[in-house]
Amino acid sequence: MRDEHLILRVVMKVLFAPIILFAFYVQFHGDYGPGGGFQAGVIFAVAFILHALIFGVDETKKAMPQSALSIMMVVGIMFYAGTGVATLLLGGNLLGYDVIDPESTHHAGQHYGILLVEFGVGMAVASTMLTIYYLFAGREPEISDEEW
Amino acid sequence: MNDPVADSLSVTGDIAAYAGLAIDLALLTMLFVVALQMLKSRHLFAVAMLSGIYSLLSAAFFVSLDAVDVAFTEAAVGAGISTVLMLSAMLLTVRREKPVTPGRAPVAFIVVGLVGAALFYASIDMPPFGDPAAPANAYVGAAYVDRTPNEVAVPNIVTAVLASYRGFDTLGETLVIFTAGLAVMLLLGLGSPKGGRAVRDPAPGSLEAPSEVASVNVVDKSAAKITDKINEERA
Numbered sequence: 124m125r126d127e128h129l130i131l132r133v134v135m136k137v138l139f140a141p142i143i144l145f146a147f148y149v150q151f152h153g154d155y156g157p158g159g160g161f162q163a164g165v166i167f168a169v170a171f172i173l174h175a176l177i178f179g180v181d182e183t184k185k186a187m188p189q190s191a192l193s194i195m196m197v198v199g200i201m202f203y204a205g206t207g208v209a210t211l212l213l214g215g216n217l218l219g220y221d222v223i224d225p226e227s228t229h230h231a232g233q234h235y236g237i238l239l240v241e242f243g244v245g246m247a248v249a250s251t252m253l254t255i256y257y258l259f260a261g262r263e264p265e266i267s268d269e270e271w
Numbered sequence: 272m273n274d275p276v277a278d279s280l281s282v283t284g285d286i287a288a289y290a291g292l293a294i295d296l297a298l299l300t301m302l303f304v305v306a307l308q309m310l311k312s313r314h315l316f317a318v319a320m321l322s323g324i325y326s327l328l329s330a331a332f333f334v335s336l337d338a339v340d341v342a343f344t345e346a347a348v349g350a351g352i353s354t355v356l357m358l359s360a361m362l363l364t365v366r367r368e369k370p371v372t373p374g375r376a377p378v379a380f381i382v383v384g385l386v387g388a389a390l391f392y393a394s395i396d397m398p399p400f401g402d403p404a405a406p407a408n409a410y411v412g413a414a415y416v417d418r419t420p421n422e423v424a425v426p427n428i429v430t431a432v433l434a435s436y437r438g439f440d441t442l443g444e445t446l447v448i449f450t451a452g453l454a455v456m457l458l459l460g461l462g463s464p465k466g467g468r469a470v471r472d473p474a475p476g477s478l479e480a481p482s483e484v485a486s487v488n489v490v491d492k493s494a495a496k497i498t499d500k501i502n503e504e505r506a
Contacts, residue, residue, distance in 0.1 A: 199445070
């Protein structure tokens with residue numbers, strides 16, 4: 124498959140960066156428009172899944188190895204739960220973000236808290252989705268051309 | 272009534288309402304047709320692609336219901352990831368579903384018919400769509416809409432509910448996704464977290480036969496113990 128599907132490979136190379144950029148836009152714009160950690164995580168994973176569909180899973184694993192994904196899964200959850208613990212330690216309720224910036228008149232603490240939590244969600248979702256895809260696709264060495 | 276601007280406004284309002292109705296009806300009809308096709312088709316590739324189309328159509332329907340966040344999720348997860356996962360799972364099995372011999376199950380048919388009739392009957396009592404006095408919109412929903420600008424000050428109320436008011440719920444949801452990933456890792460075999468070795472399934476029958484023998488032996492032994500105990504008690 125290395126020398127075939129030229130159009131797919133070129134289109135993929137052009138699209139990869141915009142898809143990642145869109146994922147970050149959705150991630151950090153969730154306060155203002157539709158979107159948030161779940162959707163951004165899925166879009167982030169989709170970029171790598173498209174890469175794996177066209178170049179093969181082994182090539183994608185060189186760019187995004189499974190060891191990094193396993194760590195990202197745990198760090199994402201810890202990020203979310205850690206935000207909750209941090210608000211507890213600052214003297215508030217679990218995930219009560221107002222204590223992050225108590226002097227703010229426009230609830231900046233809520234903004235920071237939501238951003239941190241959504242970042243954890245995005246990390247956990249992206250790495251989990253990609254892990255599941257790696258596990259499914261890794262069992263079949265390569266999709267033969269007759270299957271397309 | 273004689274104001275031409277107000278007249279034209281009401282006319283465009285009517286046109287918009289009819290256009291919305293036409294779009295809703297078209298989307299629902301297409302959803303129905305796609306679902307029927309999925310039932311009929313035995314070709315698993317076609318079924319996987321049709322389920323992606325179904326998700327995309329429902330995402331469009333959610334947009335017409337003004338639920339943009341849900342539509343976004345449905346389009347990304349339902350039409351995107353799920354379809355790819357279905358296809359990669361299909362590659363591990365067969366491409367065609369086994370033909371099902373049609374049989375008659377009168378009890379099941381009666382149960383399905385009764386439940387369907389009950390659902391139709393219940394839908395008569397439902398409040399009209401978008402009714403502000405409907406229970407779904409009246410109590411908690413109205414409270415969130417009222418309080419979000421003062422308490423969270425985030426323009427997207429859905430995000431405020433998801434990440435702030437219901438932050439603990441969302442932590443649980445994220446943990447559910449994490450657990451799903453862990454379960455797939457355990458079931459499909461990641462090997463070591465560093466790389467993930469390729470898993471080879473043993474040929475069918477090569478592993479099952481000895482384990483069956485072993486289990487039979489265990490059963491025999493426990494049965495022997497029980498009979499021994501009974502004999503002791505009798506003695």
